[in-house]
Amino acid sequence: MTAPAGSARLRRLRKAYFGSPLSALMTLLSAAILGFILWKLLDWGLIHATFDASGTQETCAAKGGACWSVIATRWRVILFGIYPYEEQWRPALACLVVAGVIVLSCLPRMWSFGKLALTWTIGTIVFYTLMRGGILGLASVNEQQWGGLPLTLFVFVATGIIGMPLAIGLALLRRSDYPVIARVSGWIIDTIRSLPLLSILFTCAIVLPFMLPGFLIGEKLYRVVFGAALFFAAYQAEIIRGGFQGIPKGQEEAAKALGLSYWQRMGRIVLPQAFRLALPATINQFVIAFMETSLIVVVGFMELLAAGNTAFKTGEWKFAYAEVYVFIAAIYFAFVFGLSRYGAYLEARMNVGHRKD
Amino acid sequence: MDLTAPAIELTDLDKFYGTFHALKGISLTVAKGEKVVVCGPSGSGKSTMIRCINQLEEHDGGTIRVFGTTLDDNVGLIDEIRREVGMVFQQFNLFPHMTVLENCTLAPMLVRKTSRADAEATAMRYLEKVRIPDQAQKYPGQLSGGQQQRVAIARALCMQPEILLFDEPTSALDPEMIAEVLDVMVTLAQEGMTMICVTHEMGFARKVADRVVFMDKGEIIEEAPPEDFFGNPKSDRTRLFLSQVLGH
Ligand SMILES: Nc1ncnc2c1ncn2[C@@H]1O[C@H](COP(=O)(O)OP(=O)(O)OP(=O)(O)O)[C@@H](O)[C@H]1O
Numbered sequence: 001m002t003a004p005a006g007s008a009r010l011r012r013l014r015k016a017y018f019g020s021p022l023s024a025l026m027t028l029l030s031a032a033i034l035g036f037i038l039w040k041l042l043d044w045g046l047i048h049a050t051f052d053a054s055g056t057q058e059t060c061a062a063k064g065g066a067c068w069s070v071i072a073t074r075w076r077v078i079l080f081g082i083y084p085y086e087e088q089w090r091p092a093l094a095c096l097v098v099a100g101v102i103v104l105s106c107l108p109r110m111w112s113f114g115k116l117a118l119t120w121t122i123g124t125i126v127f128y129t130l131m132r133g134g135i136l137g138l139a140s141v142n143e144q145q146w147g148g149l150p151l152t153l154f155v156f157v158a159t160g161i162i163g164m165p166l167a168i169g170l171a172l173l174r175r176s177d178y179p180v181i182a183r184v185s186g187w188i189i190d191t192i193r194s195l196p197l198l199s200i201l202f203t204c205a206i207v208l209p210f211m212l213p214g215f216l217i218g219e220k221l222y223r224v225v226f227g228a229a230l231f232f233a234a235y236q237a238e239i240i241r242g243g244f245q246g247i248p249k250g251q252e253e254a255a256k257a258l259g260l261s262y263w264q265r266m267g268r269i270v271l272p273q274a275f276r277l278a279l280p281a282t283i284n285q286f287v288i289a290f291m292e293t294s295l296i297v298v299v300g301f302m303e304l305l306a307a308g309n310t311a312f313k314t315g316e317w318k319f320a321y322a323e324v325y326v327f328i329a330a331i332y333f334a335f336v337f338g339l340s341r342y343g344a345y346l347e348a349r350m351n352v353g354h355r356k357d
Numbered sequence: 358m359d360l361t362a363p364a365i366e367l368t369d370l371d372k373f374y375g376t377f378h379a380l381k382g383i384s385l386t387v388a389k390g391e392k393v394v395v396c397g398p399s400g401s402g403k404s405t406m407i408r409c410i411n412q413l414e415e416h417d418g419g420t421i422r423v424f425g426t427t428l429d430d431n432v433g434l435i436d437e438i439r440r441e442v443g444m445v446f447q448q449f450n451l452f453p454h455m456t457v458l459e460n461c462t463l464a465p466m467l468v469r470k471t472s473r474a475d476a477e478a479t480a481m482r483y484l485e486k487v488r489i490p491d492q493a494q495k496y497p498g499q500l501s502g503g504q505q506q507r508v509a510i511a512r513a514l515c516m517q518p519e520i521l522l523f524d525e526p527t528s529a530l531d532p533e534m535i536a537e538v539l540d541v542m543v544t545l546a547q548e549g550m551t552m553i554c555v556t557h558e559m560g561f562a563r564k565v566a567d568r569v570v571f572m573d574k575g576e577i578i579e580e581a582p583p584e585d586f587f588g589n590p591k592s593d594r595t596r597l598f599l600s601q602v603l604g605h
Pocket residue numbers: 374377379397398399400401402403404405406
């Protein structure tokens with residue numbers, strides 16, 4: 001005899017939340033607290049909020065809730081920083097291009113080296129042309145004037161694109177058969193990991209120009225991105241190494257015995273399995289890298305968070321910082337939440353056929 | 358590579374792990390088409406010896422010749438030898454992130470540059486031979502141990518090697534699955550494949566081996582056709598070993 005599924009579920013819920021007087025009390029208490037917070041947020045953010053662009057401190061205060069008018073009037077500063085006002089359709093389009101390329105490369109059917117390389121090359125060229133201008137009749141906009149969301153996206157994506165191959169290279173060198181190579185790679189990784197990101201960014205932005213020959217200095221933005229990529233690579237290399245350690249020794253031996261070359265063994269057998277094992281930590285590392293893009297403000301770049309800060313620096317909006325931060329937080333949340341959901345999707349997809357081990 | 362030369366010729370093979378002398382001057386010749394079973398107590402160097410043949414272990418002294426080609430530090434040469442020498446492991450070592458079919462087509466496509474269609478046709482032929490063509494689209498994790506080991510044999514066969522090395526292929530299997538793997542190996546033996554099998558399946562040795570090699574402490578103690586080896590062992594150590602293996 002089996003009880004209907006619905007009642008079994010109900011019984012399980014009741015057991016979990018109302019199993020004893022104490023747990024019933026805790027359940028009710030938490031529900032009350034949650035409900036109260038939710039209600040307060042709704043009340044502030046929606047019910048008593050002012051949405052139209054004509055709102056001022058007085059009219060907003062009169063309604064008692066959030067003053068979204070600050071977003072309605074200042075959103076272009078938040079999203080694009082000090083990028084020339086008339087040209088701001090360009091960073092907007094550039095953001096869409098980056099988002100499109102990211103979404104495209106997340107699709108399993110795009111996962112071949114050729115397709116990905118083509119997509120990213122085209123994406124990078126379009127992004128750079130739009131942002132930098134100077135050709136095709138687009139006014140030239142210096143990297144120092146880039147700001148807001150496209151700058152944040154650029155730093156994040158470039159960190160990943162440069163950092164990931166570096167990480168793979170460092171991780172492979174670290175497990176080299178030649179002790180000298182393995183040790184040198186280990187030292188590089190450990191050195192970078194023991195430096196704070198801030199000091200790396202400062203070094204790249206300010207100290208490096210004194211040390212490098214002129215033709216190698218390049219634009220400050222690219223030096224900073226390189227520093228961030230190096231930092232990302234050191235951590236990601238250790239994550240990949242953790243993945244290597246989870247692969248049985250027999251896997252590489254079997255590949256050797258079949259006559260696969262070093263690069264075929266790495267590309268087809270070792271790295272795919274290492275990435276599978278290291279996937280949760282890798283997603284984590286990307287999330288951290290995204291958050292850390294906000295640090296480039298210290299070397300003079302107005303990324304999303306810094307651009308948001310300027311949005312309420314003018315006298316009339318000084319009171320509305322909470323609204324601006326909520327808006328920026330929502331943008332970060334959308335990206336990071338999307339990233340972690342994608343990670344979960346990948347994990348589920350990779351678990352196909354792995355039920356037994 | 359000279360297919361008229363002996364398939365494998367080991368001369369005074371030495372192997373050290375640190376200061377431990379794992380192989381002490383092993384000499385063994387295997388002719389093309391010959392079936393050799395290697396047995397001996399645990400730690401006697403059986404795995405080490407056959408893993409030297411395809412250079413999963415580097416030897417420290419002596420020579421290894423495969424079809425007349427001497428193995429040295431030349432990496433290209435090692436790759437060439439590995440193409441002709443297949444290996445089946447105790448732990449199967451199938452690639453868990455690929456389907457059975459992909460496991461079988463990977464090396465032919467990458468190493469032999471076979472087209473996908475040809476590689477798949479060959480793979481299906483060998484999967485039929487090991488009697489699991491219906492599992493081609495499954496992942497290794499979805500198969501039983503015996504099925505996995507048969508896939509591993511098919512995977513090795515897909516490279517169409519001249520020689521197959523087996524390192525205790527049935528030791529990790531439940532008793533009821535041993536027979537299905539041994540059956541496949543017997544079939545291969547009868548078709549004339551050159552085989553070196555490390556195994557304690559003495560029934561298999563009696564049935565198919567041309568020669569049984571007994572190793573102990575890094576040395577070959579005795580080497581004889583199965584009738585003599587089992588009927589009239591010369592060394593005391595062989596006799597002791599046989600009484601332990603066959604005793605129960
Ligand atoms: N990587 C290694 N490092 C150090 N010693 C090793 C290594 N591999 C094997 N040995 C030693 O070499 C000796 C021979 O090992 P080998 O694996 O060849 O034995 P075997 O005859 O295959 O034994 P088994 O029946 O247990 O598989 C053993 O004493 C073992 O401890």
